[in-house]
Amino acid sequence: MATIIHVxxxxxxxxxxxxxxxxxxxxxxxxTFDRLPIALCRCGGxxxxxxxxxxxxxxxxxxxxxxxxxxxxxKPAP
Ligand code: FES
Numbered sequence: 001m002a003t004i005i006h007v008x009x010x011x012x013x014x015x016x017x018x019x020x021x022x023x024x025x026x027x028x029x030x031x032t033f034d035r036l037p038i039a040l041c042r043c044g045g046x047x048x049x050x051x052x053x054x055x056x057x058x059x060x061x062x063x064x065x066x067x068x069x070x071x072x073x074x075k076p077a078p
Pocket of ligand 1: 011013041042043044045046051052053054055056057
């Protein structure tokens with residue numbers, strides 16, 4: 001079983017899994033969704049948080065972070 005979180009360029013976190021995924025709020029109460037993959041808002045603009053509703057495209061969300069590979073000159077802060 002695997003769960004993969006794709007960080008979409010200038011978009012949401014997209015979760016794929018062949019296992020069950022539960023998204024819970026700060027009180028541990030589960031959100032309901034009926035299919036995978038799901039996309040979680042990363043821009044803060046969604047009206048359906050924590051899920052993405054496509055607003056990131058309308059507001060021109062620009063994300064700067066990317067995975068840093070072992071050969072990269074820039075390294076994450078320790
Ligand atoms: S990332 Fe899509 S609405 Fe925020």
